[in-house]
Amino acid sequence: MKSEFKVYDICEFSIDRQQEVIVSPFAVYLKNLKNLHFPHRHDFYHLILFTRGGGSFSIDFQSFQIIPYRAYFMAPGQVHGWDFEGDMDGYVINFSVQFFQSFLLKSDYLDQFYFLNGIAADSVIDIPEDQRKLIIEILDNAVREMEKHTRFKKDAIRVWILQLFLQIGNMNVKTEAHAAESYNLTLLKNFEKLIEQNYLHLRLPKQYAELLFITPNHLNALCSGALGKSAGDLIRNRIALEAKRMLINFSLTVTEVAYALNFEDNSYFCKFFKKQTGMSPDGFRKNIHTDAK
Known part of the structure; x- marks a missing residue:
């Protein structure tokens, strides 16, 4: 029994095959993924926030229900697949491991965000109702920046993605909130x-x-x-x-x-x-x- 196991590079998802980052409405992104092999893994960070649709989503062999305003954060190397139901939409962000390294003095800066740690149980975040408007505004700004052709386009996208991480990191205190420096x-x-x-x-x-x-x-x-x-x-x-x-x-x-x-x-x-x-x-x-x- 033979079956191809695919590891995707971020360039395979970009139009010019050279992008380090992709920010897109999920419905648009999904149209270009008809030939994906499932399950598969990426060599880049892969983030999805669903705003419409249903079904299930698996990360490292753990299954999660897809519901509106539930976000999924996947680190490089994690295996995932999906089974969608209905009309899907939301937002997707892909970025390479190197995308922030030249921008931030601390090369391990992203490690402080527990939802990027590659542990499936920590990778699924429900966005509280009172935070949804702000999160959508941040993502819309990142999408608009992605469509521009300006000198500081990449840096602007980095800022919006970091703003997203900071906002979600602050709203999801979990057990580490009061002992972050312990x-x-x-x-x-x-x-x-x-x-x-x-x-x-x-x-x-x-x-x-x-x-x-x-x-x-x-x-x-x-x-x-x-x-x-x-x-x-x-x-x-x-x-x-x-x-x-x-x-x-x-x-x-x-x-x-x-x-x-x-x-x-x-x-x-x-x-x-x-x-x-x-x-x-x-x-x-x-x-x-x-x-x-």
Whole structure:
């Protein structure tokens, strides 16, 4: 069974094949996406705010209902797909990883916005009714700027996108609002970043604890208290997620996926995957293939 697994570059969505950013009404954007392969992943940030329509939307194999004024924020590398119902509209923003790096002194400035962290559960935001008018005004301004041919067009678009992030970041306080600068929160965020950078090679909580200059017990207590999961669970969950992302590429064998994830033994990878997901790699692929029909 062969199936093409597509990783899209932002240039494939732009008219001149050179754009670093796209801001568009979603209905217009959708007309150009008839040949998309699903599920797929991007190498750029992909944001959608729906104002009309329904159906479902999946991010990293988690499904969410589409409702008006619900926004979806996807980081590079996340797998997603959709199943639309009715007349769809809203706004879409795509921008490359490099788009803000030359504009902001802090190259990791966007990391402070939790909805861009690549965690599916944090990627879906409902816009409160009293904030919708302002959010739509910001997006309309960004769309108008996109249509211009002025000297500072890109910088103006950057400003509007940042204004959007700041507005949404302020309205969604979550659990971090009153402890944004706390020591424990900083440790947890650093741990998550270290997992993202090292999960292929570092598999043990004690290895990350050493990098954070804390004890393994402290790290486990931190994760359990804040997330209800052990440090080891977070590491294993990230490995399992990447396994899922790779397994939907049917051109790769299970053995190739295992080796790419740094498992020397294919049978150990299969046992690991089944323990984490409740199904074998082949069973997972059959489910994905059935859902895609």
